[in-house]
Amino acid sequence: MLFTEWEKQQRFDSFVASENFRIFKDRVLPHSQALPVPQLYNTSVQPCNVFENGLSEVWQMKIGKGNDKAAESEAAWKKFVHAVAEAGGVTEDEENFYGESLNLEERRWVGALGWKSSEVSFGIIFSVIYPEETIELTLESQIREKVLGDTAVKEAKKELDVLVWNTFLAGFAK
Numbered sequence: 080m081l082f083t084e085w086e087k088q089q090r091f092d093s094f095v096a097s098e099n100f101r102i103f104k105d106r107v108l109p110h111s112q113a114l115p116v117p118q119l120y121n122t123s124v125q126p127c128n129v130f131e132n133g134l135s136e137v138w139q140m141k142i143g144k145g146n147d148k149a150a151e152s153e154a155a156w157k158k159f160v161h162a163v164a165e166a167g168g169v170t171e172d173e174e175n176f177y178g179e180s181l182n183l184e185e186r187r188w189v190g191a192l193g194w195k196s197s198e199v200s201f202g203i204i205f206s207v208i209y210p211e212e213t214i215e216l217t218l219e220s221q222i223r224e225k226v227l228g229d230t231a232v233k234e235a236k237k238e239l240d241v242l243v244w245n246t247f248l249a250g251f252a253k
Contacts, residue, residue, distance in 0.1 A: 084125060088181055091119050095182075120189050122178035129176050130249070132193030134223060139245040140188045142179070148242075149179055152188040155238045160192065162235040168194060168226035187244070194223045 085091040094100055095117050129135055138156075142148035156177050164171040169192050177190040226232055 084127065085119065088119060091117070092182070117182070118180055118187070118189075119182040120178045120180050120187075122176040122189075124173070124176045126176055126191070128173050129191045129193035132174060134194040135191055135249045136194065136223070137189060137191045137247055137249065138239065138243050140242045141244045142186045142188045144186065149186075149188050152190075152242050153177060155235075155242055156190040159232070159235040159239045160190075162229070162231045163192065163226055166226045166229035166232050168192070168222065168232075194226075 100117075140148070140152045142152060160169065160171055160175050163169050169175055174193040175191060177188070180187040180189070227236070
């Protein structure tokens with residue numbers, strides 16, 4: 080995964096249409112199982128606030144046309160993040176973001192959490208690169224599992240899960 084921030088949508092669109100993007104795609108494709116599809120989202124905070132955590136989790140929803148599904152997604156997201164924060168998983172205002180897609184044919188809504196931790200571990204990254212090695216659970220994973228087991232979080236997650244189209248975890252190291 081590659082996350083970048085763009086000052087303006089116009090600069091993103093120019094890059095995707097450029098020769099530089101074709102070169103980038105050619106270099107990334109051999110390392111990917113799917114073609115890279117750039118997705119631009121207008122987010123509530125800078126993504127680096129979330130992705131600087133050792134473990135980040137992303138939820139995507141297909142919202143189609145109109146604003147009803149986007150508003151429903153945002154409400155479910157805020158309820159979920161509040162429950163996660165109450166259970167000790169994130170700081171509500173800083174370790175999550177959400178927003179709508181700007182460049183996709185089928186509109187999507189995305190939310191992401193950065194699971195906090197006092198230390199960073201390479202465990203998740205290594206478990207993907209070196210699956211034959213046994214790696215202990217990272218502190219971030221342990222916090223995530225504990226928080227997601229909280230009763231209020233489980234209830235809030237049920238509402239979110241009804242809307243979710245795709246979700247994934249990303250491990251990063253500083």
